[in-house]
Structures are given as C-alpha cells and as structure tokens.
C-alpha cells in the first residue's frame with residue numbers, strides 16, 4: 001500500500017514536471033528570411049527644411065507656423081477655388097489655383113502675417129526664428 005502511494009506521488013510529480021517543461025520551452029526563434037539585419041534609415045538630413053501649409057476649406061492649415069530661418073514653405077491649395085498667399089507687409093504674394101502650389105523661402109527672422117486677397121477672412125501667420 002505504501003509503495004502504491006509512492007508510485008502515485010511519483011507519477012504525479014513527473015506529470016507536473018513534464019507540463020512545466022513544455023510550458024517553459026521558449027518559442028523557436030526563426031529568422032525571417034529576406035529581411036536585411038540593418039534597417040536604419042539614411043542618416044543624411046535634408047539640406048533645407050521644407051514645410052507645407054495646406055489651403056483647405058477656406059483656411060490655411062496650420063494657421064500659425066513657427067520655422068527656423070531659411071525654411072521654404074509650400075502652400076498647397078486643396079480647395080476647388082483659387083486663393084492667394086499674400087503677405088500683410090508685401091513680403092510675398094502668390095496666387096494658387098486648385099491643386100497648385102506656391103513656395104516662399106523665409107530668409108529673415110520675424111513674424112509674417114498673410115491672408116487671401118480673394119477671401120480676406122482667410123489668415124495665416126509664419127513666425128521665423
């Protein structure tokens with residue numbers, strides 16, 4: 001009787017041990033073929049920062065933009081009507097029809113407020129630092 005109990009206990013222990021062993025087994029690590037080890041992007045920065053302002057829904061998006069000096073901004077008209085990008089101080093002025101773009105490079109520090117001459121309620125501001 002005592003031997004039988006010992007046998008049961010031993011078999012229970014072995015079952016538990018097998019369960020633990022199968023659970024603790026780490027998932028096989030299979031390297032995915034075809035993928036290069038080094039996926040770091042090209043570290044070369046763009047020579048000049050370019051920022052885009054969308055003209056959409058009769059508004060400049062973003063309305064206010066803070067950029068470092070020398071930045072080129074591209075206004076992209078996504079409305080089906082023409083707009084203008086006109087500086088309050090006549091620093092820059094450009095008309096943009098549908099899906100057209102206007103670019104201007106800010107080479108001086110300062111705050112540049114602009115609007116659309118066709119829809120004067122459309123206003124934007126560029127802060128050049």
Ligand SMILES: [Cu+2]
Nearest residue numbers: 083116118119
């Ligand atoms: Cu407009």
